[in-house]
Amino acid sequence: MTQSMTSLERTRTVLAGGIPDRVPVDLHNFMMVAEASGAPFPEFFQDGEAMAEGQIKAWREFGHDVLILENGTAALAEACGAQVEYMEGSAPVCHGPAIKSLDDIDKLEVPDPYKVFPLTENLRATRIVAQEIGDKAFIIGRADQGPFSLAAMLLGMEEFLLRLAQADGGRSGRRGGGGDAELAKKLHRLLEFSLAVTTRYAYAQIQAGAHMTSIGESLSGPDVCSPKSYKTFEWSYAKRMVENLKADNIQLAYHICGDATAIVPDMVETGATILELDYKVDMLAVKAATRGRATVLGPVDPSGVLALGAPSDVENAAREAIEILGEGGGLILGPGCALPPKTPAENVHRLIETARKYGVYA
Amino acid sequence: MSEEIILSELSQEEIYELMKEDLYDGLADEIVEEVNESLGRGQQPYEVLTYGLVAGMEIVGNDFRDGILFVPEVLMAAKAMKAGMAILRPLLAETGAEKIGSMVIGTVKGDIHDIGKNLVTMMMEGAGFEVFDLGINNSAEAYIEAIEKHDADILGMSALLTTTMPYMKVVIDTLKEKGIRKNVVVLVGGAPLNEAFAEAIEADAYCRDAAVAVETAKKFMQIRRGVKA
Structure with a gap:
């Protein structure tokens, strides 16, 4: 009974906790699409129509079930006034904060996604893709960065992390002392602001026709921050965002890359429908924590395997993921993070073929 | 903030112990006081560096490696070390301490995330490398x-x-094309990497954190010295 469902049915079945005809596949391919377009990256990532066309073209080529639409990780930061540079060959990067210090939070304004660039262009891309193929493929319109990562970009990453350590820090030495409660309060104010920004954009993505939305919060993961910091400064914001959206029947995918294993149970507790996880996680632990509670999207290595590996490497990694994470449903197979621009098409085809061949449910 | 610790009443060993604790807790002002106190007592700059700052950062590096400390805490420690190094660096230059080796470091094209790279730079300098x-x-x-x-x-x-x-991989391939790949030890690092990736692109080693980078660099320098000798 291979291929008895459409991409949309297949994906929705998995998200509802059911068993589809086979494991669905997503691509996190906005950089590949830029590369394939032949246009300069800076131009491409500021043009909603070009991004939509590129995504539709890639979908026609590969036939994946789930599309993730975004133009990198700096759209909300830019809309809030941070300095963002559009560079050739890479995604736009944030290299200057929107505020000089935590005392400037009141200067920030929640951007109107229908008016402020580049949110307008990203929404345009979502709208076009949804109109063209939204009745066939499942579309995730990414609401960019979640509250924690956005707050870090607005204040500057290093400054944010230093403040976090000061606010959170229990000292071990003989001088004693603990965290700075006043500072913690200010950080929470910035996080509240960021939550409002990302939530508003999430609603706009759904209104533009996306089936679902998503946030990236990699900075809050254990490759950077302690699980304790995660719990204090990220978890409750992600949970509130999930709850707010759920009240309006909107589902959220929650992305943290690197080895997030230690916080996966907490991520599940946010109630997020999808956890987008990277190849560094312990798949058995993730399966145990997510079974019946959340769908895993990932966790094939986008660089080492999909971009630089041979097709046989892709097949091996995908089969292992299907065996462990796909057992009893609960898996959307794909890269757990963004694919590099020059990922070979051959490898992407093999990823999807592997799901068709080995991801079939009896 | 500091409780009644009067540095002048402590022995030098106790000051070095305190420096390790204060680095661990990321207390830059206290580190500056302790460096100055130690120098004032006639400690050599390299002694203060070795027994205070580097010994302290080694503990920080180990706990980072073991998942006890995370990037924010290590940044705090690095900031404290930097404050201490600002006093010691000119003095070390005067005394002409011998360099273990030299390193060129930077984030690759398209990547502006330099927190990890800055930590490695500081740790390598602390360990006696000349870092560009x-x-x-x-x-x-x-x-x-x-x-x-x-x-x-x-x-x-x-x-x-x-x-x-x-x-x-592009950089390593270019080194090969120019015929200078063998002249230099290539170490790679960053959150999404792993050993298999380093091997695939033919780097000499993947270093999962700053402490490992220092250990690995020292090891390769011994091998290089051996080859050269």
Whole structure:
């Protein structure tokens, strides 16, 4: 009974906790699409129509079930006034904060996604893709960065992390002392602001026709921050965002890359429908924590395997993921993070073929 | 903030112990006081560096490696170390302490995330390496120019993004094309990397954190010395 469902049915079945005809596949391919377009990256990532066309073209080529639409990780930061540079060959990067210090939070304004660039262009891309193929493929319109990562970009990453350590820090030495409660309060104010920004954009993505939305919060993961910091400064914001959206029947995918294993149970507790996880996680632990509670999207290595590996490497990694994470449903197979621009098409085809061949449910 | 600790009443050993604790807790002002107190007592700059700052950062590095400390806490410690180094660096230069080796370091093209790279730079300097920091977003040509200019022993490349790490292969391939790959030890690091990736792109080693980078660099320098001798 291979291929008895459409991409949309297949994906929705998995998200509802059911068993589809086979494991669905997503691509996190906005950089590949830029590369394939032949246009300069800076131009491409500021043009909603070009991004939509590129995504539709890639979908026609590969036939994946789930599309993730975004133009990198700096759209909300830019809309809030941070300095963002559009560079050739890479995604736009944030290299200057929107505020000089935590005392400037009141200067920030929640951007109107229908008016402020580049949110307008990203929404345009979502709208076009949804109109063209939204009745066939499942579309995730990414609401960019979640509250924690956005707050870090607005204040500057290093400054944010230093403040976090000061606010959170229990000292071990003989001088004693603990965290700075006043500072913690200010950080929470910035996080509240960021939550409002990302939530508003999430609603706009759904209104533009996306089936679902998503946030990236990699900075809050254990490759950077302690699980304790995660719990204090990220978890409750992600949970509130999930709850707010759920009240309006909107589902959220929650992305943290690197080895997030230690916080996966907490991520599940946010109630997020999808956890987008990277190849560094312990798949058995993730399966145990997510079974019946959340769908895993990932966790094939986008660089080492999909971009630089041979097709046989892709097949091996995908089969292992299907065996462990796909057992009893609960898996959307794909890269757990963004694919590099020059990922070979051959490898992407093999990823999807592997799901068709080995991801079939009896 | 500090409770009644009067440095002048402590023995030098106790001050070094305190420095380790204060580095661990990221207390820059206290580190500055302790460095000055130690120098005032006639400790040599390299002694203060070795028994205070480097010994302290070793504990920080180990706990980072073991998942006890995370990036924010290590940044605090690094900031405290930097404050201490600002006093010691000119004095060390005067005394002409011998360098273990030299390193060119920078994040690769397209990647502006330099927190990890900055930590490695500081730890390598603390360990006695001469480090030429090229900053962020470096092309293969920029790395090679610096390697040749400084006759560097080690090249360190860092990437935080899955989308930028493949550029490391471009740099290594360019080194090969120019016939200078064997002249330099290539160490790579960054959150999305692993050993298999380092092997695939033919780097000499993947260093999962700053402490490992220092250990690995020292090990390779011994081998190089052995080869040269």
